[in-house]
Amino acid sequence: MSEKGLAQKVRETQVWKSIFRHGPPDNARNRASVVAGNVFLHLHPIKLKKSGVQLGYTWCMGGLTFFIFLALTVTGLLLMFYYRPTAEYAYNDIIALKEHVPLGIMREIHRWGAHAMVITVWLHMFRVFMTGSYKPPREFNWGIGVILLVLTLLLSFTGYLLPWDQLAIWAITVGSNMAKATPFMGHGGPGAALAQIGDFVMVSDKNDVRFQLLAGRFVGEPALLRFYILHCVFIPLVVGVLIAIHFWRVRKDGGISAPL
Amino acid sequence: MRELINWLAEPIRSFPIFTFLFFMMMRYYKVVGTKKFGYWGLAISIPVVAWFCADPNFLAIILWPDNIPINIIIIMLTFLTWLSLYKCAENDKRIEAGECPIEALPENREKVWAWPNLVYTELFVIIATTIFLVVWAIIFKAPLEEPANVTWAPNPAKAPWYFLGLQEMLVYFDPWMAGVVLPGVIVVGLIAIPFIDTNPKGNGYYTFAERPLAITSFLFGWLVLWIYLIIVGTFLRGPNWTFYGPFEYWDFHKVVADYNVNLSEYVWIKILNVPMPKNLVLREIFGIIGTVAYLTVLPFLSLKTKIGKELYAKSGTIRYYIFVFLFIIMMSLPIKMVLRWLINLKYIVALPEWELNL
Numbered sequence A: 001m002s003e004k005g006l007a008q009k010v011r012e013t014q015v016w017k018s019i020f021r022h023g024p025p026d027n028a029r030n031r032a033s034v035v036a037g038n039v040f041l042h043l044h045p046i047k048l049k050k051s052g053v054q055l056g057y058t059w060c061m062g063g064l065t066f067f068i069f070l071a072l073t074v075t076g077l078l079l080m081f082y083y084r085p086t087a088e089y090a091y092n093d094i095i096a097l098k099e100h101v102p103l104g105i106m107r108e109i110h111r112w113g114a115h116a117m118v119i120t121v122w123l124h125m126f127r128v129f130m131t132g133s134y135k136p137p138r139e140f141n142w143g144i145g146v147i148l149l150v151l152t153l154l155l156s157f158t159g160y161l162l163p164w165d166q167l168a169i170w171a172i173t174v175g176s177n178m179a180k181a182t183p184f185m186g187h188g189g190p191g192a193a194l195a196q197i198g199d200f201v202m203v204s205d206k207n208d209v210r211f212q213l214l215a216g217r218f219v220g221e222p223a224l225l226r227f228y229i230l231h232c233v234f235i236p237l238v239v240g241v242l243i244a245i246h247f248w249r250v251r252k253d254g255g256i257s258a259p260l
Numbered sequence B: 001m002r003e004l005i006n007w008l009a010e011p012i013r014s015f016p017i018f019t020f021l022f023f024m025m026m027r028y029y030k031v032v033g034t035k036k037f038g039y040w041g042l043a044i045s046i047p048v049v050a051w052f053c054a055d056p057n058f059l060a061i062i063l064w065p066d067n068i069p070i071n072i073i074i075i076m077l078t079f080l081t082w083l084s085l086y087k088c089a090e091n092d093k094r095i096e097a098g099e100c101p102i103e104a105l106p107e108n109r110e111k112v113w114a115w116p117n118l119v120y121t122e123l124f125v126i127i128a129t130t131i132f133l134v135v136w137a138i139i140f141k142a143p144l145e146e147p148a149n150v151t152w153a154p155n156p157a158k159a160p161w162y163f164l165g166l167q168e169m170l171v172y173f174d175p176w177m178a179g180v181v182l183p184g185v186i187v188v189g190l191i192a193i194p195f196i197d198t199n200p201k202g203n204g205y206y207t208f209a210e211r212p213l214a215i216t217s218f219l220f221g222w223l224v225l226w227i228y229l230i231i232v233g234t235f236l237r238g239p240n241w242t243f244y245g246p247f248e249y250w251d252f253h254k255v256v257a258d259y260n261v262n263l264s265e266y267v268w269i270k271i272l273n274v275p276m277p278k279n280l281v282l283r284e285i286f287g288i289i290g291t292v293a294y295l296t297v298l299p300f301l302s303l304k305t306k307i308g309k310e311l312y313a314k315s316g317t318i319r320y321y322i323f324v325f326l327f328i329i330m331m332s333l334p335i336k337m338v339l340r341w342l343i344n345l346k347y348i349v350a351l352p353e354w355e356l357n358l
Helices: A006-011 A014-019 A028-036 A061-080 A090-100 A106-130 A139-161 A166-180 A209-214 A221-252 B002-009 B011-027 B035-053 B056-062 B065-096 B114-139 B161-169 B175-196 B212-235 B263-271 B285-302 B306-343
Strands: A047-049 B111-113
Touching (some): A028 B111, A047 B114, A061 A106, A061 A221, A061 B114, A106 A139, A106 B065, A106 B212, A139 B161, A166 B175, B011 B212, B056 B065, B065 B161, B065 B212, B111 B114, B161 B175, B161 B212, B175 B306, B212 B306
16 A cells, blocks of 8 residues: 555556546546546537636536436436326325425425426526527527427426326416417317317317317316326427437537637 | 505516616616626615515515525526626627637637536536535425315416416417417527528627627517516416515405407497497408508518618518517517507407407
């Protein structure tokens, strides 16, 4: 132990070397390897312009959004162990989560994290606009970003129903009542009355877009299941794919924007 | 004093005030975007906020757990708007003097290693955010009300805060506009921005002087319409979606005179003094003509202005028309708000028979 420190010894074990194939990142070669050779870190370029690493320029809102998305995935998975999406159990499961799980703040982190993600997505878009980063060659990626923003809101909206309390069903009732008014596709919207052949009503409260969203004419148990699947599986999958495209295109379009 | 603020906060007064302040901010962004202004703003706002918080009604609404995020976004947005204007002002002064923007200086163009420069920053931000979220989660419990009950609706029934801008629009528009068409136009309009804005300048650095129209119209929609309406919807709307001042107790029995008149009733009954025609289209003909004219004549009229001519020459027919179309759709909201306040106008086109009210 005299010449070499403990850290140095650990680095020389076969186990360590099997995980990290490069030496400590204190020279150019190893700094390149540490980023390029790690599946998580390789999202980054090996070198980038200094303006792109300054917090004053990027506000770090995009990266933060991704981190919160991951935190929400983990806390959401933990919550799924305790939660059953049925009218009979949903509310009681949340109560049980509150009263029987020691030191339980997962639901709190999940809920406040969801709000935080909406905030960081909005501020990310604000920053990208202010630095003109949507301009060529990044037009397509801006569009992907807008869709990700809409999906973030939908994720938050579908999650709002799951506690199955008064706040949940009435917020979703207010929100989904708007779908009723969709032109031509909602039974309370303009144009729906035109879709009628004799006595046969084509757009009614039994088949319009609100019915498709809620799987019923009001916010009931089928809506709970539908929102649960959308919230836990469907939208996160779509978001995951779009995030991959978004990050890929950030790299392919020349990295974080900088003066041409 | 509190009475005065309650009175000023009503949208009929606070919206013009907010709009005026916004345009002053854009006009004098070089004054706003200085450190001196930032420090003075901070020094003044802390005692003002403290004084606001001394009121129990105000404190109750901002400390309601689901409203914490909107407080956070207001604070962050105030700082970040100032920060971006500060950076714009710095760069614009340099550009005026014939120098390059700060982001284009050789030392900032220099390439640095992602490890440690970027990775350590990210690690710091991740740790800070984690601590922040954990502390937030410990202090504020996630709300859980009584079990869902389809037979009893709470009053007010509010959507989550990020949708309250849309819910607030319901005061001025029917659901098919406020809940479907306008959000759709916002999303499509946002995606269209890079294809409409052909100005190659200001790509990758903060500047206002090189793209004043783009920044002003975006920030008008973002701060004055979207964020302002969310603030109104969150803090100033109580039972029955009635207006309540920031220091006002949410009294369920507050009575508000709400008597709104359609444009067709104005024209036929009040001005022409004849009964309303039976034919629906004839009845609403003035509103229909007005709406069609708004959407088709304005783009051509705008071509007569100096800004319009310049923009048309730069961007071409299709881009120009899409820009003006999106812009006048956005402006239809403040126009409708002002008409409501000035003449109690309910609908410009009122065809409840076809569920088509504008």
